[in-house]
Amino acid sequence: MANPIRIQDIAQHEGETVTLRGWLYAKTGKGKLQFLQLRDGSGIAQCVVFKGEVSEELFQNAKDLTQESSLIVTGSVRANTKAPGVPGGYEVGVEELQVLHIAESFPIAPKEHGVEFLMDHRHLWLRSRQQWAALRIRATIIRAIRNWLDDQGFINMDTPIITPTAGENTTHLFEVSYFDDAAYLAQTGQLYNEATMAAFGKVYCFGPTFRAEKSKTRRHLAEFWMVEPEIAFCSLEELMDIEEQMLVYVVEQVLAKHRPELEVLERDVSKLEAITSPFPRLSYDEAVEKVAEIREQTEDDELKAQLDLTWGDDFGSPHETELTKLFDKPVFVYHYPTAAKAFYMEPVEGRPEVCRSVDLLAPEGYGEIIGGSERIYDLELLERRIEEFGVNKDDYQWYLDLRRFGSVPHAGFGLGIERTVTWLTGQDHIRAMIPFPRTLNRMNP
RNA sequence: UCCUCCGUAGCUCAAUGGCAGAGCAACCGGCUGUUAACCGGUAGGUUAUUGGUUCGAAUCCAAUCGGAGGAGCCA
Known part of the structure; x- marks a missing residue:
């Protein structure tokens, strides 16, 4: 293990050998290459495993990683404008890989989900x-x-x-x-x-x-x-x-x-x-007038009905929304x-x-x-x-x-x-x- | 409390009265530059629940349950 760093600071370590500790956010593979998107809480960094540069065992371990598995990687930081991540622009060429835990199939895939499902898995x-x-x-x-x-x-x-x-x-x-x-x-x-x-x-x-x-x-x-x-x-x-x-x-x-x-x-x-x-800064009196103006100008009948307001009424959501748009x-x-x-x-x-x-x-x-x-x-x-x-x-x-x-x-x-x-x-x-x-x-x- | 909409594979959706399907995820295989990769294969179902209409219901009707958006109220 080399110098452990946080991903948010990765730009300061270009050319150095560092250690990142975190979770696998996403992975794509291409034959002799594995692209690991590693998340450590401070950001997301791409870690690249190339079959020609590591042992057979390490490559296979990288290939077997599942989404959200926990791992520690060590490798050299290099700039790559195409490297995704947050902040992005840098990637780690993996030299060592320690797998802490292989995660079970993660329910939240990198795709769209419904609200109820997401809230159940908050x-x-x-x-x-x-x-x-x-x-x-x-x-x-x-x-x-x-x-x-x-x-x-x-x-x-x-x-x-x-x-x-x-x-x-x-x-x-x-x-x-x-x-x-x-x-x-x-x-x-x-x-x-x-x-x-x-x-x-x-x-x-x-x-x-x-x-x-x-x-x-x-x-x-x-x-x-x-x-x-x-x-x-x-x-x-x-x-x-x-x-x-x-x-x-x-x-x-x-x-x-x-x-x-x-x-x-x-x-x-x-x-x-x-x-x-x-x-x-608008007085309520002025705001009522503004709402009335908006109401007169709109051709949306539904909005017109919602914006009906007599002096003394509190503003409802529709009134506030239209006012802020000004x-x-x-x-x-x-x-x-x-x-x-x-x-x-x-x-x-x-x-x-x-x-x-x-x-x-x-x-x-x-x-x-x-x-x-x-x-x-x-x-x-x-x-x-x-x-x-x-x-x-x-x-x-x-x-x-x-x-x-x-x-x-x-x-x-x-x-x-x-x-x-x-x-x-x-x-x-x-x-x-x-x-x-x-x-x-x-x-x- | 009121109004509107939704409920089908783990997820996102299709099938609108006539054989329940696709993509993603999972699993197996292939690929040296991926960006939600791609290609081939495997597996995956009490169509929310109960009842009704019908020769036949995911589809039509009713009730129930769960969810979403909005109103009111507020930050």
Whole structure:
């Protein structure tokens, strides 16, 4: 065994004898040649076995390898523009081959498969190029978000997953037993974050979020990851600045680190390069007008019916999708109708029918990835809103305390990780953007 | 919860009322430059389940089960 390297670094080792350790991604043979596509988690490299250069036994061992067999090869790295792989362009001329395990017939062949079959084999599907590429980008997105927030002085303050009551009381929750009581899996950390905000100033929680909604769309998971910053003394306008700067940084990091992965995913990189400050900002009023204009101009009767909207309605998916098509960047829509939003959102001064809320809609039809707002900080108003919403005030006494002891204007938002990954990788479905998705009809494997 | 669509070999699909088939994967053989190689061969079936219509059902009808896409709700 020579110097063991990772495939992502192969270009730095041209001319050297190296060792690669991994799994056989694919193989083609041609008489006295075997082409092994070897995957090691960091990339895929072509390893060439030529009968004239190795022992009879080694050649036969190479020929007998099956897809996903595990192996260690040693050989010299040479440039070859035709060599496939990720990053590609280099191949290894095999001199030694150690077979660790001959894999049984691998269910996922290098061809097209149906969704159900792939999801049943998610534990194996993860090894495929596109899954690998998207999940590597996911990891970078998470890391970039944390780095940006940490660098801006935010304190990571994770909030409980087991909670006694509904957070926003707007969605169906997963009920679990907590000793002798019922409890619920968290649908948001925001209310707790308002408490940590008053202790630390700028905070964020980053964790799994659970929604028991019976949603069956390409945008929904029952368990997904969300980052929720909460900032003291922050206005809605400043909140938009923060969201914008953070996202621009995330996109820069993805572009800087994942060109090969974006190529595997056939992502149009120019769409990502266009994500620069500033993002367009539309009030709900303006957005309603835009939707009405689109509706008038379309000749698609079905779309016309879907886009029917009167002032005060929340936007549905079709409205969001059409709105985002007007821009090549994410678009902020702010000042939504108060009646369409959660109870804790600050009303706009002199215009209580709308509130200090803002959603960020991703372009190319991807839609909402962030929801945020200024929070009510007046005790009496918050008490009144809780009553109007018909939720149990006793459950919110600690939350109301935050308005009794040094209440300050503050704002925060929640960003859905998997929705962001779906958009940045240009994929069509959220379920492949998390290693083991939980959806309406599936929690296995 | 509602609407639409789908279920045939391990996988992707064809057969539309008349003998259940092909490609890929697997296995055997051939080939020095493959990119989902190619060529020849072997093997592979309770047509989701149950019932009905029919001389005859993968095909038509009903119910059930499983899945997909969308609406609503949301990130």
